[in-house]
Every structure is written in structure tokens, then in C-alpha cells.
Amino acid sequence: xxxxxxxxxxxxxxxxxxxxxxxxxxxxxxxxxxxxxxxxxxxxxxxxxxxxxxxxxxxxxxxxxxxxxxxxxxxxxxxxxxxxxxxxxxxxxxxxxxxxxxxxxxxxxxxxxxxxxxxxxxxxxxxxxxxxxxxxxxxxxxxxxxxxxxxxxxxxxxxxxxxxxxxxxxxxxxxxxxxxxxxxxxxxxxxxxxxxxxx
Numbered sequence: 001x002x003x004x005x006x007x008x009x010x011x012x013x014x015x016x017x018x019x020x021x022x023x024x025x026x027x028x029x030x031x032x033x034x035x036x037x038x039x040x041x042x043x044x045x046x047x048x049x050x051x052x053x054x055x056x057x058x059x060x061x062x063x064x065x066x067x068x069x070x071x072x073x074x075x076x077x078x079x080x081x082x083x084x085x086x087x088x089x090x091x092x093x094x095x096x097x098x099x100x101x102x103x104x105x106x107x108x109x110x111x112x113x114x115x116x117x118x119x120x121x122x123x124x125x126x127x128x129x130x131x132x133x134x135x136x137x138x139x140x141x142x143x144x145x146x147x148x149x150x151x152x153x154x155x156x157x158x159x160x161x162x163x164x165x166x167x168x169x170x171x172x173x174x175x176x177x178x179x180x181x182x183x184x185x186x187x188x189x190x191x192x193x194x195x196x197x198x199x
Contacts, residue, residue: 115151125165
């Protein structure tokens with residue numbers, strides 16, 4: 001499976017280039033992700049399928065606003081009534097150049113509070129890769145910066161989290177914690193601006 005990381009922000013492009021240097025089957029595109037040709041494009045939306053802001057607005061304009069309605073209907077039909085951060089959903093787009101959309105929330109609701117200190121880019125990236133890996137019709141996936149728009153996560157942190165998810169899901173570098181402390185350290189290293197303890 002080929003991964004295309006696409007964006008317009010120079011800081012994000014530089015962070016991806018540094019993190020993914022030499023990583024197999026990953027390319028970086030400096031440009032508008034909606035203009036690419038690929039099997040699936042990622043919507044880094046929210047748990048309730050609102051696609052009227054940021055990149056999601058551009059995707060709605062590209063594929064038609066009925067796609068947002070279809071996504072919301074599928075989400076409402078879930079037992080939990082929402083698409084949790086760390087989950088992903090696949091929808092057909094009826095577009096010959098980009099036939100599928102993968103919705104992978106980076107936040108529960110549209111917000112910029114606490115997203116920059118989270119591990120949500122890591123969780124969303126894992127969900128994206130699992131969904132794409134298990135779908136035979138998907139061979140190329142275009143992925144934008146996760147949490148770097150509305151969520152305001154620094155590009156270097158988002159890129160690091162996305163790389164770690166790639167290692168685990170695509171390269172099968174599975175985690176194996178012998179102690180709680182090891183798991184805690186691993187979690188903290190994904191985003192060292194986040195808090196582990198409050199007191």
C-alpha cells in the first residue's frame with residue numbers, strides 16, 4: 001500500500017520529510033490534497049461527521065455536500081452513535097479519481113482545546129491505516145496533516161505520532177510493555193507537551 005502525505009504548510013512538509021525519510025512506500029506531496037489521484041483520501045473530521053470547516057469543507061465542495069449527510073447517517077447508525085477518535089469509516093465518493101473517503105476523527109467535536117497536547121494524531125493514523133490495510137480496493141491513500149489545522153498540534157509532534165502509527169500498523173512493530181511505567185513512558189513520548197499527572 002502506498003501512502004501519500006499531502007499538505008501546503010512548509011513546516012508540516014519539513015516535519016514529514018524528516019520523520020519519514022527512507023520509510024518505504026511513503027511519499028510527500030507539497031500541494032492541494034484534493035487534486036491528487038488516489039484510491040482513498042482522508043477526512044480528519046470529528047466524531048459526528050461535520051464536514052463544513054477546514055479541509056473537510058474543501059472535501060465537501062469536491063465530492064458534494066450529500067457525502068456529509070451520508071457520513072452522518074452512517075455514524076448515527078453506529079451502536080455508540082458517534083465515530084470515536086481511534087476509529088475510521090470508509091465511504092464511496094462516486095468520484096473516478098478518488099473513489100473512497102476515509103473519515104477518521106482527530107477530535108470528538110470541532111475544537112482546538114487540548115488537541116495539541118493529545119495523542120489524537122497517533123490514534124487517527126492507526127485507524128486510517130487499519131481501515132485501508134483491510135480494504136482490498138485501496139492501494140493508495142492520501143493523508144493530510146492530522147490535528148495540525150483546527151487542532152493546532154505542532155507539525156513536528158503530529159509527524160512523529162503519524163510515523164509511530166505507521167511503524168506499528170504497516171511495519172508490524174508491535175508494542176510490548178512489561179510494566180505500567182513502560183506504557184506510561186511510551187505514551188508520554190508521543191507528545192511530551194501533554195500531562196501524565198495533575199498532582
